[in-house]
Amino acid sequence: xxxxxxxxxxxxxxxxxxxxxxxxxxxxxxxxxxxxxxxxxxxxxxxxxxxxxxxxxxxxxxxxxxxxxxxxxxxxxxxxxxxxxxxxxxxxxxxxxxxxxxxxxxxxxxxxxxxxxxxxxxxxxxxxxxxxxxxxxxxxxxxxxxxxxxxxxxxxxxxxxxxxxxxxxxxxxxxxxxxxxxxxxxxxxxxxxxxxxxxxxxxxxxxxxxxxxxxxxxxxxxxxxxxxxxxxxxxxxxxxxxxxxxxxxxxxxxxxxxxxxxxxxxxxxxxxxxxxxxxxxxxxxxxxxxxxxxxxxxxxxxxxxxxxxxxxxxxxxxxxxxxxxxxxxxxxxxxxxxxxxxxxxxxxxxxxxxxxxxx
Numbered sequence: 001x002x003x004x005x006x007x008x009x010x011x012x013x014x015x016x017x018x019x020x021x022x023x024x025x026x027x028x029x030x031x032x033x034x035x036x037x038x039x040x041x042x043x044x045x046x047x048x049x050x051x052x053x054x055x056x057x058x059x060x061x062x063x064x065x066x067x068x069x070x071x072x073x074x075x076x077x078x079x080x081x082x083x084x085x086x087x088x089x090x091x092x093x094x095x096x097x098x099x100x101x102x103x104x105x106x107x108x109x110x111x112x113x114x115x116x117x118x119x120x121x122x123x124x125x126x127x128x129x130x131x132x133x134x135x136x137x138x139x140x141x142x143x144x145x146x147x148x149x150x151x152x153x154x155x156x157x158x159x160x161x162x163x164x165x166x167x168x169x170x171x172x173x174x175x176x177x178x179x180x181x182x183x184x185x186x187x188x189x190x191x192x193x194x195x196x197x198x199x200x201x202x203x204x205x206x207x208x209x210x211x212x213x214x215x216x217x218x219x220x221x222x223x224x225x226x227x228x229x230x231x232x233x234x235x236x237x238x239x240x241x242x243x244x245x246x247x248x249x250x251x252x253x254x255x256x257x258x259x260x261x262x263x264x265x266x267x268x269x270x271x272x273x274x275x276x277x278x279x280x281x282x283x284x285x286x287x288x289x290x291x292x293x294x295x296x297x298x299x300x301x302x303x304x305x306x307x308x309x310x311x312x313x314x315x316x317x318x319x320x321x322x323x324x325x326x327x328x329x330x331x332x333x334x335x336x337x338x339x340x341x342x343x344x345x346x347x348x349x350x351x352x353x354x355x356x357x358x359x
Contacts, residue, residue: 001322002021003019003020003021003022004019004020004022004024004308004315004356004357005017005018005020005030005045005072005356005357006018006019006020006317006329006354006355006356006357007028007042007052007068007072007074007354007355007357008039008042008304008317008319008327008348008351008352008353008354009040009042009054009055009351009352009353009354010039010040010319010321010348010350010351010352010353011041011057011303011321011350011352012037012038012039013034013035013036013037013038013039014032014033014034014035014039014044015032015033015035015039015052015054015074016029016031016032016321016348016351017029017030017032017033017071017072017073017074018327018345020148020315020316020317020329021081021341021343022315022342024063024341025342026343027327027329027343027344027345028345029327029345029347029348030071031071031072031073031146031348032144032239032348033073033074033330035054035064035065035066035074035077036054036056036062036077036080037058037255038055038056038057038058038227038355039054039055039056039057039064040055040057040089040229040353041054041055041057041088041089041090041304041352041354042054042055042090042091042353042354042355043091043092043093043280043329043355044093044304044355044357045093045118046093046094046095046155046277048067048118048150048356049070050067051065051066051067051068051070051118051119052065052066052067052068052074052225052249052355053065053066053067053091053092053093053099053157054091055083055088055089055090055091055101055281056080056083056088057087057088057089058086058087059086059087059100059105059163059294059359060082060086060090061082061083061084061085061086061088061103061105062080062081062083063080063081063082063083063088063099063101063112063121064079064080064112065078065079065080065114065120065121066078066119067119068265068319072177072357076108078119078120079119079120079121079276080095080121080171081112081255082110082127083101083103083109083110083331084101084103084108084109084110084127085103085105085106085107085108085109085110085127085161086103086104086105086106087103087104087105088101088102088103088104088109088265089102089103089104089125089142089166089168090102090104090142090143090144091126092143092144092145092146092350093118093209094111094146094151095146095169096168097110097113097114097118098111098113098114098171099111099112099114099121100103100112100144100151100292101144102141102142102143102144102153103141103155104140104141104156104308105119105130107129107138107139107140107141107157107246108127108128108129108139108141109127109128109130109132109141109144109153110125110127110128111125111128111144111151111164111173111179111209112125112169112171112173112186113170113171117324119254121316122171124171125170125171125172126171126172126205128135128164128174128175130153130155130158130162130171130175131158131175131208132158132160133155133157133159133258137157137159137278138157138158139153139154139155139157139158140152140155140156140157140158140263141153141154141156141162141182142154142155142156142187142188142189142202143188143189143190143192145188145190145192147212148165148232149165149166150163150165150176150216150328151163151164151165151173152164152179152190152192152197154181154188154189154199155187156188156189156202156203157186158180158186158187158271159180159182159183159184159185159187160178160180160181160208160219161178161179161181161183161187161190161197161199162175162177162178163175163176163177163178163179163216164176164231169334171235176216177215177216177217177219178216179197179210179212179213179219179221180190180199180220181201181208181317182204182206182208182223182226185201185204185206185208186201186202186203186204187199187200187201187205188200188201188242188243189243189244189245190245191245191246191247191263191306193249193261193285195214196209196210196211196212196224196265197209197210197211197212198247198289199245200229200242200243200244200245200265201242202241202243203241204227204242205228205229205230205240205241205242205243205267206226206227206229206242207226207227207245207263207265207281207283208223208225208226208227208256209223209225209226209289210222210223210224211224211299213347214230220251223287225288225289226282227289227290227291228291229242229265229281229291229298230237231267231274231279231294232242232294232313233274233275234269234274235272235273235274235275236268236272237271237274238270238271238272238273238274239269239270239271240268240270240271241268241269242265242266242267242268242270242303243268243301243303243304244264244265244266244302244303244304244305244314245264245266246264246265246305246306246307246327247261247263247286248261248262248263248264248307248313248332248336249261249264249313251311251312251313252311253311253312256311256312257314257335257336258312258314258332258335258336259315259335260284260285260286260335260336260337261284261285261286262282262284262285262332262336262337263282263283263285264280264282264283264305264307264316264339265280265281265283266278266280266281266302266305267279267280267281267302268301268302268303268320269296269300269301269355270301273323274296276296277297277298277299277300277320277325277345278296278299278300278302278320279294279295279296279297280294280295280297280302280305280316280318280330280339281293281294282294282295282336282337282338282339284337292337292338293337293338295327295330295338295339295340297318297321297328297330297341298325298328298341299318299323299325299328300320300321300322300323300324300325301309301321301322301323302318302319302320303319303320303352303353304318304319304321304352304353304354305317305318305319305354306318306353306354306355306356307356308356309356313332314331314332315329315330315331315332315342316329316330316332316339317329317330317354317356318330318354319350319351319352320350321350321351321352322350323349323350324346324350325342325344325346325349326344326345326346326347326349326350326351327345327346327351328341328343328344329343329344330342331339331341
């Protein structure tokens with residue numbers, strides 16, 4: 001028997017703990033840990049995986065820290081700090097001991113230092129305000145990704161990816177450059193592989209690839225690929241909005257079935273629902289970026305999904321933020337070129353982000 005513990009954030013006042021038994025194909029709820037309101041995005045500390053960070057995606061946004069107990073449930077919040085704005089839809093700890101939180105609703109964010117005890121935030125981190133795009137567009141930062149000494153922030157409203165660099169002591173950053181994106185595309189989440197930038201665009205429902213300019217003052221980076229992620233056969237009234245992007249590299253394990261790298265992009269239908277549910281689009285990266293397949297999940301508005309981790313990344317967990325389809329676990333098959341649902345749990349109707357604790 002192989003058991004995996006999965007934590008799931010969502011639009012509620014609790015983080016859900018699941019147990020996935022891969023042998024039995026069973027996904028069960030262990031319990032729900034009370035939190036602040038709307039812990040919509042959760043992330044593990046990079047080196048101490050007993051520490052969890054969560055957003056409070058509210059008008060007065062916040063970041064919280066927790067310790068994960070042996071049973072997979074959480075302590076009460078150990079610290080809470082303001083995100084400096086409205087609607088933090090994403091948070092991620094950096095290798096520096098800081099935690100980045102991006103405020104979708106107010107065009108700004110914070111990168112908050114922590115104490116020697118990483119569950120404790122240092123107050124007073126300055127708010128990072130992103131350049132306002134030409135009216136009527138507004139800034140909507142939706143993610144942060146540490147890339148070398150920089151932090152990349154895709155801005156869905158401004159059609160750009162901000163390049164942040166440290167500007168003084170811990171918590172102080174400035175925008176040193178941009179990587180411009182197609183007008184009206186709405187860049188939401190990104191993956192970096194070497195010098196290649198892959199971007200999922202919410203408004204255009206596309207996946208793009210481009211080389212990261214070595215000079216951060218150069219905003220233009222020609223697209224090497226610009227592909228639709230939209231599945232075929234959608235019903236009348238469907239309205240697509242891309243959401244999450246995951247990278248599974250080829251496994252280094254000798255004899256592994258996973259010998260190729262793939263990207264997995266979630267479609268989110270916010271219009272007339274498809275009886276098949278939302279689809280995950282699978283892309284091969286080599287010899288060039290190419291669509292392989294769409295896999296339908298039965299879920300309604302997939303916002304969050306996550307790979308299981310480790311060299312194999314054998315499983316993907318996903319859920320919608322609408323409807324009642326709950327959470328599903330999919331196994332990567334055919335070397336990663338396909339997915340099959342192996343477990344479902346509908347006890348909690350919706351979830352929006354996940355982390356795996358063991359594999």
